Amino acid sequence: MPVKPDPRAGKRADPSELVNVPKLVTAYYTELPDSSVAAERVAFGTSGHRGSSLKRAFNERHILAISQAICVYRKRQNIDGPLFLGSDTHALSAPALASVIEVLAANKVEVMLAEGDEYTPTPVISHAILTYNHGRKTGLADGIVITPSHNPPHDGGFKYNPPHGGPAEPEITSWIEGHANELLEIGIELDNRVPYKSALLAATTHRHDYLSHYVADLDKVVDMDAIRSSGIKIGVDPMGGAGVHYWGRIAERYGLDLTVVNDAVDPTFRFMTVDWDGQIRMDPSSKFAMQRLIGLKDRFDVAFACDTDHDRHGIVTRSVGLMPPNHYLSVAINYLLEHRPNWSEAAAVGKTVVSSQMIDRVTAKLGRKLYEVPVGFKWFAKGLLEGSLAFGGEESAGVSFLRLDGGVWTTDKDGIVAALLSAEITSRMNRDPGELYQDLVGKFGESHYERAEAKATTKQKALLAKLSPKQVPITELAGEKVQNILTAAPGNGAAIGGLKVVAEGGWFAARPSGTEDIYKIYAESFRDADHLGRILHQAQTIVGEAIGNLSNED
Numbered sequence: 001m002p003v004k005p006d007p008r009a010g011k012r013a014d015p016s017e018l019v020n021v022p023k024l025v026t027a028y029y030t031e032l033p034d035s036s037v038a039a040e041r042v043a044f045g046t047s048g049h050r051g052s053s054l055k056r057a058f059n060e061r062h063i064l065a066i067s068q069a070i071c072v073y074r075k076r077q078n079i080d081g082p083l084f085l086g087s088d089t090h091a092l093s094a095p096a097l098a099s100v101i102e103v104l105a106a107n108k109v110e111v112m113l114a115e116g117d118e119y120t121p122t123p124v125i126s127h128a129i130l131t132y133n134h135g136r137k138t139g140l141a142d143g144i145v146i147t148p149s150h151n152p153p154h155d156g157g158f159k160y161n162p163p164h165g166g167p168a169e170p171e172i173t174s175w176i177e178g179h180a181n182e183l184l185e186i187g188i189e190l191d192n193r194v195p196y197k198s199a200l201l202a203a204t205t206h207r208h209d210y211l212s213h214y215v216a217d218l219d220k221v222v223d224m225d226a227i228r229s230s231g232i233k234i235g236v237d238p239m240g241g242a243g244v245h246y247w248g249r250i251a252e253r254y255g256l257d258l259t260v261v262n263d264a265v266d267p268t269f270r271f272m273t274v275d276w277d278g279q280i281r282m283d284p285s286s287k288f289a290m291q292r293l294i295g296l297k298d299r300f301d302v303a304f305a306c307d308t309d310h311d312r313h314g315i316v317t318r319s320v321g322l323m324p325p326n327h328y329l330s331v332a333i334n335y336l337l338e339h340r341p342n343w344s345e346a347a348a349v350g351k352t353v354v355s356s357q358m359i360d361r362v363t364a365k366l367g368r369k370l371y372e373v374p375v376g377f378k379w380f381a382k383g384l385l386e387g388s389l390a391f392g393g394e395e396s397a398g399v400s401f402l403r404l405d406g407g408v409w410t411t412d413k414d415g416i417v418a419a420l421l422s423a424e425i426t427s428r429m430n431r432d433p434g435e436l437y438q439d440l441v442g443k444f445g446e447s448h449y450e451r452a453e454a455k456a457t458t459k460q461k462a463l464l465a466k467l468s469p470k471q472v473p474i475t476e477l478a479g480e481k482v483q484n485i486l487t488a489a490p491g492n493g494a495a496i497g498g499l500k501v502v503a504e505g506g507w508f509a510a511r512p513s514g515t516e517d518i519y520k521i522y523a524e525s526f527r528d529a530d531h532l533g534r535i536l537h538q539a540q541t542i543v544g545e546a547i548g549n550l551s552n553e554d
Contacts (some may be wrong), residue, residue, distance in 0.1 A: 006278035009288040013280055018268040019153040021091045027053040028095050028156075029060050035184040038458060042066055042180040044173035046376050046514030048159035050148045053092060058156035062180070063096045064190045066158055067103035067144075069179040073172070074109070074142070079163060081139040082110040084128045086120025086210065087146035088242040088309045091267035092156030096146045098196050105199035106192050112208040119242035119265075121310035122147060122159070123400070123414035124214045129165040130385075130408055131213070147242070147309035150283045151516065153269050166381025166411030215249050221401070221409045222420045223428070224254040230427035234258040235303030235316075236419070237293045239272070239282040240265050243310035243416060250420075261296060261303075276453070282307045284314025284415070285325045285397040294321050302426045302433070304419035311413035312397040315422045320434035325397040326356035326449055327437045328422070332399065333359060333391055334440060335425050337366045340390070342406045347390035350380045353489050353500050354451075354509045354522040355395040361444040372491040375511060379492060381411040395451070395522070448532040449524040452540070456519040461512030463547050464519055465497045471546050477503040478525075478534040501539070506531060508539035519543070
């Protein structure tokens, strides 16, 4: 069952609880994963491979194996353009980046590293890939980002973006994962590397000014003139992440009244307030992790934060404080579809199955098609690239949308442009997004939404992912007749990796996290808070019993 927030949630971490960085980095090199243990194998979840070196889930051998597997995959797919490589500020990112560079150099891959070893956000890598590949048929580029996103400081992460610029599809990650685990098992080819200093000096290793290229292009996707001319005061918290040096350059180039409230970079992330479970987690959608910026809301017309790799956003307004992601997604969609005249009217709005039905109502009112997919931004990449999607958004605060002219911007989540859009909206509407959401409530009704999380073992997560309608014999949900039980998304028919139960006035969905040892239950009611509570309670009971029954059968 979901647990109550830890008593420390929303408070600064005790120094004794901070990650021991020397121990963490030492374990990266000294701990050897056992490929016969499932938790120590390479495993690509929703957003790549993640884990801690202390648990032998993110160690040098993992990174060498994944990097070599990607080199083999590139050859098989005739991907022979440059590989854009970036990393964030987690403690394990620097050693992992060095390992990747050594393998890429040995395989003679043309790799693009950031000038001055600057941190590089996930959306900046996507932008670089798409910019390079524009108009090309051959010699296409791809990319790697070393990041566990918003995960705790003890984690490391590895993501691969193929030539379409977005997260790799399951068939790609499955192949890379499988080949990497074969390399771990047999141990060969893991020494296919050159010394780090030699790799940096290799003829195939190049420097690229990611920061300047990305910042210079922002006025093609957000109305920066409107923000500047309005003179609104903007607050930004980079949360110690990869975009920490981007915001000052953005303010300077576009003449914005923008204040970075914290520019510290510290791999312990000691400046954070801890999340719901007592862990440090750089989640800009969490009221616990965002306590510092919430406390500053009255200093700014609008404020925002991004997570460690800057692919997620959190919007803080004077009117309501931290906006729930679903609220901001609804406001953003409503605004964009009415203020982007060069967008095709045929372009659909993309949402995940666990996002609010307020999005459905806004989209329908504006006469647009809805494209509903499983959790994972990879499902939006092709549509954004081709222009069949105008917008793709996840309830976990991941968004990207088209350029002002209707062309592709990024095919991965972009927390920077999502955040800047809130400033554009505030500037042009003379009201902040929190106030504008209340207008939507007046038109479409009030959404009562909650996401509950609970710890789960690897086995429990696997059981939940395989639930079928037959294993959930339910005909009523909180007193209403069940209309549908979904295990596949309506938009593309792909498996949800869990299930969704829908009634007239509400719904719930349950799925395991692809990145952490937790499972999540999402629930929404358009009636009232009591109705939501009954949906959530019934959902928790159903999921608990189903997992228990399957465990007994196993």
